[in-house]
Amino acid sequence: MTDQSYNFAYLDEQTKRMIRRAILKAVAVPGYQVPFASREMPMPYGWGTGGVQVTAACLMPEDVLKVIDQGADDTTNAVSIRKFFQRTAGVATTEATSEATIIQTRHRIPEQALTAGQILVYQVPIPEPLRFLEPRETETRKMHSLEEYGLMHVKLYEDIARHGSIATAYAYPVKVEGRYVMDPSPIPKFDNPKLSDSPALQLFGAGREQRIYAVPPFTRVVSLDFDDHPFDPSKAPHDCDLCGASESYLDEVITDDSGGRMFVCSDTDFCRTRREAGHAGRLGEAQFSSKKIANSFEGICPPTGDEA
Amino acid sequence: MTATLSGGFRDAPTQSARAFRAILDALSRPGTIQTLSGPVTPPAPLSQAAGTLLLTLADATTPLHLAGDLDTPAVRDWLTFHSGAPLVGAGDAAFAVGTWDALLPLSRFFIGTSEYPDRAATLIVEMQDLSPNGARLSGPGIDGHAFLSLPEVTAFAANHRLSPLGFDCFLTAGDRLAGLPRSTRVEAA
Numbered sequence: 001m002t003d004q005s006y007n008f009a010y011l012d013e014q015t016k017r018m019i020r021r022a023i024l025k026a027v028a029v030p031g032y033q034v035p036f037a038s039r040e041m042p043m044p045y046g047w048g049t050g051g052v053q054v055t056a057a058c059l060m061p062e063d064v065l066k067v068i069d070q071g072a073d074d075t076t077n078a079v080s081i082r083k084f085f086q087r088t089a090g091v092a093t094t095e096a097t098s099e100a101t102i103i104q105t106r107h108r109i110p111e112q113a114l115t116a117g118q119i120l121v122y123q124v125p126i127p128e129p130l131r132f133l134e135p136r137e138t139e140t141r142k143m144h145s146l147e148e149y150g151l152m153h154v155k156l157y158e159d160i161a162r163h164g165s166i167a168t169a170y171a172y173p174v175k176v177e178g179r180y181v182m183d184p185s186p187i188p189k190f191d192n193p194k195l196s197d198s199p200a201l202q203l204f205g206a207g208r209e210q211r212i213y214a215v216p217p218f219t220r221v222v223s224l225d226f227d228d229h230p231f232d233p234s235k236a237p238h239d240c241d242l243c244g245a246s247e248s249y250l251d252e253v254i255t256d257d258s259g260g261r262m263f264v265c266s267d268t269d270f271c272r273t274r275r276e277a278g279h280a281g282r283l284g285e286a287q288f289s290s291k292k293i294a295n296s297f298e299g300i301c302p303p304t305g306d307e308a
Numbered sequence: 309m310t311a312t313l314s315g316g317f318r319d320a321p322t323q324s325a326r327a328f329r330a331i332l333d334a335l336s337r338p339g340t341i342q343t344l345s346g347p348v349t350p351p352a353p354l355s356q357a358a359g360t361l362l363l364t365l366a367d368a369t370t371p372l373h374l375a376g377d378l379d380t381p382a383v384r385d386w387l388t389f390h391s392g393a394p395l396v397g398a399g400d401a402a403f404a405v406g407t408w409d410a411l412l413p414l415s416r417f418f419i420g421t422s423e424y425p426d427r428a429a430t431l432i433v434e435m436q437d438l439s440p441n442g443a444r445l446s447g448p449g450i451d452g453h454a455f456l457s458l459p460e461v462t463a464f465a466a467n468h469r470l471s472p473l474g475f476d477c478f479l480t481a482g483d484r485l486a487g488l489p490r491s492t493r494v495e496a497a
């Protein structure tokens with residue numbers, strides 16, 4: 001049921017028109033950050049207000065919405081956003097990646113390949129990939145306009161000199177369609193290859209920083225690297241302890257006070273679907289509900305900064 | 309007056325949401341043809357697709373240019389009443405609508421700046437028909453290549469060479485809509 005005291009999908013029509021125009025220009029200039037006038041939302045900035053505004057501007061009554069937070073459908077953040085749109089837009093929701101028409105995400109790309117017609121909306125804390133090199137917005141804007149990305153390469157190369165490899169594990173910078181350097185939001189670099197050539201439309205919303213950007217379907221997205229140090233998406237050398245998957249992104253979960261731990265898929269829908277299909281990992285199935293696991297993620301996953 | 313007041317969205321929040329998704333789909337996947345078959349009925353000669361697109365995206369903050377034969381009192385009144393968009397000359401337009409011949413020369417339209425390429429104009433080209441054959445398209449949004457019945461090739465190819473600057477286009481015919489962003493490479497088939 002839609003709560004009738006709100007406009008459809010909460011935002012007023014003028015705000016939605018403004019966000020929709022920004023989304024279209026973002027699609028027309030892949031990887032370029034379009035400024036928009038972010039609105040106050042009935043949730044704190046740390047809860048993905050940029051993504052929520054992009055989702056609100058895209059939703060139609062027939063949509064089926066999925067919301068994930070670090071791969072899980074049942075964290076407080078994901079549940080709150082899902083309920084918000086159930087209440088204000090009356091849309092159906094799902095946890096199944098394949099059933100969703102719009103997926104709002106914080107920090108992950110689903111394991112299951114996305115399909116044409118799906119929209120993936122990312123919550124972005126810091127949209128500017130050059131921000132840590134140059135704090136001034138006027139300067140980073142100039143650098144993007146002139147394709148001055150040398151400093152970014154220097155920074156990555158210094159990583160190699162110091163650590164022997166590029167240390168950046170999250171929000172690993174990419175180049176879109178050979179032109180704009182873009183921050184893919186704090187997804188693990190394991191997910192970076194899925195940004196490229198996806199049949200789905202990918203939209204990025206940063207609320208506090210007031211930016212929207214996009215990667216259209218079938219767009220080339222390349223992780224920055226060097227000939228002698230090619231990009232390595234890297235994956236923990238384990239299989240999922242619950243479903244046995246060898247190809248998924250894993251979270252390490254502490255299971256008791258005496259140092260016990262296990263590795264489980266960060267994508268709870270992917271893991272559950274596999275277990276329901278009869279796959280089992282080292283610890284078998286049914287020992288832990290996905291909800292229990294998701295809750296235990298809180299505070300264990302590496303801190304990646306406040307969401308906007 | 310009745311004609312001016314009628315023909316807009318009856319339930320703007322949900323109907324404009326559906327229209328936007330068709331518009332987004334069109335621009336995200338150049339070469340596909342979408343249908344805007346909502347309740348919007350603009351006065352002739354403005355097409356249903358162009359009228360629906362403008363009511364979905366234009367408002368008092370987006371200067372609008374009506375080119376050539378589209379610039380009639382009925383179309384002016386209808387768009388002003390339903391969108392509030394100020395009517396302006398080509399050079400100041402955020403949106404411009406007209407037939408291909410009426411929109412020429414395209415050099416009149418704003419293509420954005422290197423620091424703000426998003427400020428470029430959006431052109432709505434009214435066509436007799438739209439079909440998935442003609443010019444060859446490739447680039448973002450297109451799996452390999454696609455074809456679309458464009459009014460010409462040269463102008464769109466030149467616009468793409470300006471990318472990331474350049475205008476973006478929608479092509480409309482009746483209730484049908486196709487998108488052609490500046491990112492699309494256009495060649496003769």
Ligand SMILES: [Zn+2]
Nearest residue numbers: 240243265271
């Ligand atoms: Zn698993």
